[in-house]
Amino acid sequence: MMDLGATLCTRNKPLCEICPVAASCQARQQGLTRQLPQAKPRKALPIKQTYWLLLQDADDRILLEKRPPTGIWGGLWSLPEFDDMAAAGNWCRQQGRTEQTPQVLPTRRHTFSHYHLDYTPLLARLENPRNNVMEADRTVWYKAADFALLGLPTPVKRLLQQHYPEDYYDENG
Ligand code: SF4
Structure with missing residues (x-):
């Protein structure tokens, strides 16, 4: 047969x-x-929801965090990630003076082989970040023009390119 x-x-x-x-x-x-x-028929994939914080300082730099070495996008630079908006807002306020509530941008989807990741970008600005020194090991404040120097997960890269089309430079596209 x-x-x-x-x-x-x-x-x-x-x-x-x-x-x-x-x-x-x-x-x-x-x-x-x-x-x-x-x-x-294709099996419906489960959906995971997460919130990514696009946190800018007064010099228009964006905060990036290094992901843990294992797990998805291990060792790449990404945006601070939260389970819900309240946690993101609280964390933001701990970092310095900011607006009360981050601005919510449209949710986007990235699909892995075993699940969909729905991520909602939250936009906030810090006037006086407590951590404004570049920490090469875990956290960096970066200008959009310098993002190409870092290894970023594809959806993070896409989001930053869309959000900062004038500034983002990446010779690899
Ligand atoms: S459909 Fe397939 S099994 Fe049926 S006659 Fe045609 S070739 Fe043979």
């Missing part, structure tokens, strides 16, 4: 004329050789 599927009964061009089981083939009798077999 597997040989039949691999040689004669292919999905796009079944060779019914020379098929040894043509006489008893239900697909042929019912004129369904073009429709069968149907593609397996």
